[in-house]
Amino acid sequence: xxxxxxxxxxxxxxxxxxxxxxxxxxxxxxxxxxxxxxxxxxxxxxxxxxxxxxxxxxxxxxxxxxxxxxxxxxxxxxxxxxxxxxxxxxxxxxxxxxxxxxxxxxxxxxxxxxxxxxxxxxxxxxxxxxxxxxxxxxxxxxxxxxxxxxxxxxxxxxxxxxxxxxxxxxxxxxxxxxxxxxxxxxxxxxxxxxxxxxxxxxxxxxxxxxxxxxxxxxxxxxxxxxxxxxxxxxxxxxxxxxxxxxxxxxxxxxxxxxxxxxxxxxxxxxxxxxxxxxxxxxxxxxxxxxxxxxxxxxxxxxxxxx
Amino acid sequence: xxxxxxxxxxxxxxxxxxxxxxxxxxxxxxxxxxxxxxxxxxxxxxxxxxxxxxxxxxxxxxxxxxxxxxxxxxxxxxxxxxxxxxxxxxxxxxxxxxxxxxxxxxxxxxxxxxxxxxxxxxxxxxxxxxxxxxxxxxxxxxxxxxxxxxxxxxxxxxxxxxxxxxxxxxxxxxxxxxxxxxxxxxxxxxxxxxxxxxxxxxxxxxxxxxxxxxxxxxxxxxxxxxxxxxxxxxxxxxxxxxxxxxxxxxxxxxxxxxxxxxxxxxxxxxxxxxxxxxxxxxxxxxxxxxxxxxxxxxxxxxxxxx
Numbered sequence: 001x002x003x004x005x006x007x008x009x010x011x012x013x014x015x016x017x018x019x020x021x022x023x024x025x026x027x028x029x030x031x032x033x034x035x036x037x038x039x040x041x042x043x044x045x046x047x048x049x050x051x052x053x054x055x056x057x058x059x060x061x062x063x064x065x066x067x068x069x070x071x072x073x074x075x076x077x078x079x080x081x082x083x084x085x086x087x088x089x090x091x092x093x094x095x096x097x098x099x100x101x102x103x104x105x106x107x108x109x110x111x112x113x114x115x116x117x118x119x120x121x122x123x124x125x126x127x128x129x130x131x132x133x134x135x136x137x138x139x140x141x142x143x144x145x146x147x148x149x150x151x152x153x154x155x156x157x158x159x160x161x162x163x164x165x166x167x168x169x170x171x172x173x174x175x176x177x178x179x180x181x182x183x184x185x186x187x188x189x190x191x192x193x194x195x196x197x198x199x200x201x202x203x204x205x206x207x208x209x210x211x212x213x214x215x216x217x218x219x220x221x222x223x224x225x226x227x228x229x230x231x232x233x234x235x236x237x238x239x240x241x242x243x244x245x246x247x248x249x250x251x252x253x254x255x256x257x258x259x260x261x262x263x264x265x266x267x268x269x270x271x272x273x274x275x276x277x278x279x280x281x282x283x284x285x286x287x288x289x290x291x292x293x294x295x296x297x298x299x300x301x302x303x304x305x306x
Numbered sequence: 307x308x309x310x311x312x313x314x315x316x317x318x319x320x321x322x323x324x325x326x327x328x329x330x331x332x333x334x335x336x337x338x339x340x341x342x343x344x345x346x347x348x349x350x351x352x353x354x355x356x357x358x359x360x361x362x363x364x365x366x367x368x369x370x371x372x373x374x375x376x377x378x379x380x381x382x383x384x385x386x387x388x389x390x391x392x393x394x395x396x397x398x399x400x401x402x403x404x405x406x407x408x409x410x411x412x413x414x415x416x417x418x419x420x421x422x423x424x425x426x427x428x429x430x431x432x433x434x435x436x437x438x439x440x441x442x443x444x445x446x447x448x449x450x451x452x453x454x455x456x457x458x459x460x461x462x463x464x465x466x467x468x469x470x471x472x473x474x475x476x477x478x479x480x481x482x483x484x485x486x487x488x489x490x491x492x493x494x495x496x497x498x499x500x501x502x503x504x505x506x507x508x509x510x511x512x513x514x515x516x517x518x519x520x521x522x523x524x525x526x527x528x529x530x531x532x533x534x535x536x537x538x539x540x541x542x543x544x545x546x547x548x549x550x551x552x553x554x555x556x557x558x559x560x561x562x563x564x565x566x567x568x569x570x571x572x573x574x575x576x577x578x579x580x581x582x583x584x585x586x587x588x589x590x591x592x593x594x595x596x597x598x599x600x601x602x603x604x605x606x607x608x609x610x611x612x
Contacts, residue, residue, distance in 0.1 A: 093493050187399050188536055188537070189534070190534055190535070190536040191536060208517075211514075211517040211518075212517075212531065214534070220604075220607075220608065221534065221608055222608060222609075223531035223534065223608050223609055224531075224609075224611075225518065225529035225530075225531055228495070228496055228520070228527065228529065229496070230494055230496040230497060231494070259612045262610075262611050262612065263611055263612075265611075266611050298526075300611060301526075302526065302527055302528060302529050303528075303529050303530075303609065303611070304528075304568075305530075305568050305569055305571075305572050305606060305609070306565045306568065306569075
């Protein structure tokens with residue numbers, strides 16, 4: 001018998017307190033981190049548990065916001081010390097970002113241990129943490145139906161062998177264009193994806209920011225534009241919201257064929273498009289499933305050749 | 307009674323002799339120019355007449371290639387002097403182009419006069435020539451069903467008032483991302499397109515190169531990725547081949563609602579994707595309608611959320 005409230009999706013990643021500057025605004029002590037964005041985005045579709053770490057300084061209102069999304073927090077560790085802090089600034093046009101500060105704090109010694117109820121979850125998102133920690137998570141779970149792994153340039157530079165190995169243990173690898181080129185050594189994304197598929201995953205999903213995303217399989221590809229926005233307030237976490245919405249929609253459907261993956265990419269893109277309309281999780285915190293469906297239907301129409 | 311061989315589409319633009327360098331090859335005396343690419347691409351779908359100018363040095367084999375495509379050449383003037391010559395070099399990754407030489411020659415005094423049989427053609431493509439010459443063409447035609455205008459940075463910088471005026475006389479304005487931003491003064495393409503639609507055209511089609519294209523109307527938009535290629539040999543003329551394939555497919559359908567425009571964009575993109583697989587018109591010269599349909603069907607599948 002399936003427990004209706006059982007955790008369908010586990011998200012492992014960072015939780016952070018962000019200071020963000022854009023050409024028009026300066027905001028401090030925002031809730032951030034890949035796990036925060038991914039869990040919030042997934043929460044519209046499925047039951048999600050967060051594996052992460054915060055310090056004793058973590059503001060009560062951020063914890064309340066997690067609860068507002070219905071995120072299960074059994075996997076969120078509270079450790080002595082300060083929460084991971086990040087500060088960044090966007091240039092005019094929002095297409096360039098400069099990191100001002102990275103203070104790992106309690107995240108430096110993060111060890112993702114999964115609570116018992118998380119270990120049988122059918123969907124797992126390994127956010128961008130070290131390959132060794134990603135492998136440590138995989139060692140704790142019972143054959144999930146679908147595992148997605150995200151990574152970043154840092155690990156491609158410093159831990160490439162461990163990274164290749166852990167990629168071989170997942171179903172879908174997601175990264176951005178420049179990371180795909182860096183890890184594969186190929187400029188053409190078609191060539192890059194072939195190399196990355198050789199590492200073992202069945203799917204490679206390359207994120208191209210405002211230019212959309214591409215899903216590669218051994219048989220072909222799926223091209224999806226990004227939902228176009230007139231005004232972007234804060235692009236931080238867009239990739240994580242995409243991944244969270246994607247995983248949430250997949251988990252809600254419960255099956256993982258290519259058609260389901262394509263639909264889930266559409267939902268990921270839509271949730272991410274709402275996310276960047278305000279700072280941090282402010283827009284997602286007011287978002288309804290009805291708004292998501294309305295924009296998804298508009299977006300489908302925008303992409304359709306009839 | 308409609309003459310079955312009547313010219314359905316008239317293309318006005320440049321014809322050139324190009325020298326092109328890529329990281330892997332160096333080619334000389336290639337057939338180039340916006341009208342050459344656009345007419346060749348359109349020829350797969352409809353009857354097309356070319357309005358342009360060449361010098362007495364124009365190689366016989368280039369003229370034969372035009373005939374091979376079935377392009378009507380009554381509008382192609384042969385003038386004393388040398389043909390327009392252009393030389394350019396592509397950087398590694400083919401995403402940056404450097405102009406090495408521009409020699410206008412007979413193109414400097416080009417005056418597009420339309421032969422009588424062209425004046426009643428229902429479809430007209432005004433390639434990238436000066437706004438004054440584009441207006442001169444419009445003064446000669448009998449209310450075409452659909453007029454498309456292309457332009458470039460040079461005219462936005464030097465002739466912006468004449469350009470705005472002539473844009474007000476066409477149905478669809480096509481330009482690339484940076485030109486759309488330059489002409490509108492807006493960075494966001496949604497805002498830019500609103501400004502450009504205010505100039506009068508019913509449609510604004512923004513080309514984003516390898517990132518596809520977007521059609522804007524007053525009611526909404528249509529997003530189309532580019533057909534992804536593993537190897538690009540020569541990107542020269544891709545935008546013109548796109549426009550020519552687009553106009554040809556539209557003219558073949560004979561009607562111009564948004565659905566037809568979306569389908570025509572798909573065909574434009576497909577023909578352009580073949581074009582860049584070899585230098586100049588070499589790939590298009592060997593292309594069949596069957597190959598176009600096969601790739602179009604593959605591409606539709608690559609873009610579809612099922």
